[in-house]
Amino acid sequence: MKWMRSKNGRAISLCVLVALVVALALGLAYFGYRLSHIPLLSPAQQEWLSRKGKLIIAGDKYLPPFEYIEGNEYKGFNxxxxxxxxxxxxxxxxxxxxxxxxxxxxxxxxxVDAIQGMRYTPERARIYDFTRPFLQSYSVIFVPVEQEGVDELEDLKGLRVAVQEGDIAHDFLKAMEGIQLITAPTQAEGFQLLLEGKADAFVGNKWTGLYNLKRLGATGAVKAVGDPLFPSPYCMAVKKGNKELLEILNRALAALQKDGAYSLIYEKWFGTRPEERPSRISLPSIAYLTAALLMI
Structure with missing residues (x-):
């Protein structure tokens, strides 16, 4: 009996350790399962959404890579x-x-019930309510590649500057004196004004601008200059006072960012992962932890 206790003591201890590790793994998995199955919306929110029937969401018809029509398809990050x-x-x-x-x-x-992507400003917040942001956006100045002496907003005074009607650049620049603003329905058409010599500069979204330069075959004709302009959170927007829909969208956006769907969509359109890190333990991580403990 003494021999069995000394020979099997290590085996018994190992069995206990394995049992504890398995119990821990199952507990974490169950906890993760329970968290993932917490209802996204409250009963009142579910009832509100059910009565609503469907949500009508507006977006820009041509703001690649965020949202744009190509052929008969509406596509993009948003x-x-x-x-x-x-x-x-x-x-x-x-x-x-x-x-x-x-x-x-x-x-x-x-x-419409919402706009799928809009840059936040305090001025716009007087008109709309904004969801939690899902990325950071900014504008830049684009000029002909041979243009010198333009590096910041003050350098645009005395120049013809193309902007998109209603864009954040339009909102800011129309308040500046000495700039001759030329508005266009889309950022692509604003770029075209620059390429045709009808504008001396174009101010717009950086990512959209680079996309349009590539599409128009003008990457060698136009350059981006200066520091990022008007950095601002990029959010969904709802009509002022629509608190019910605002909270529903906030919960859905938080779920997208938590479960990894947002990261996959971001990487698809921007070629890199967003800065946020996953906020939950995945089952592969639990399996790895279990295997590591068994090797101790």
Missing amino acids: VDLMYSLSLHLGTELELRPMAWDEARRALERGE
Whole structure:
């Protein structure tokens, strides 16, 4: 009996350790399962969404890579984000691409429920309510490659500057004196004004600008200059006072960022992972932890 105790003591201890590790792994897995199955919306929110029937979401008709029409397809980062949001909420979405200034007016008139992507500013916050941000956006100055002496906003005085109607650059620059603003329905058309010599500079979204340069075959003709302009959170926007929808969208966006769907969509359109790190332990991590403990 003494011999069995000394010979099997290590084996018994190992069995106890394995049992504890397995119990820990199962406990963590169950905890993760329970967390993942917490209802996204409260009963009151689910009832509100059910009565609503579907959500009508407006977006820019041509703001690549965020949202744009190509052929008969409406596509882009924001569009994929909205489809994923629809799946999380379990509700139907109707996406309506339109001219940007028209989209803003449609939301103000209550003809749509939300805009799928808008840069936040304090001035805009007086008109709309904004969700939690899902990325940081900014503008830059684009000029002909041979242009010198333009590095900041003050250098635009005395120049013809193209902007998109209703864009954040339009909102800011129209308040500056000495700039001759030329508005265009889309950022691509604003770029075209620059390429045709009808504008001396174009101010717009950096990512959209680089996309348009490549599409127009003008990467060697135009350059981006200066520091980023108007850095601002990029959010969804709802009509002022629509607190019910705002909270529903905030919960859905948080779920997208937590479960990894947001990261996959971001990487698809921007070629890199967002700065946020996963906030939950995945089952592969638990398995790795279990294997490591068994090797002790």
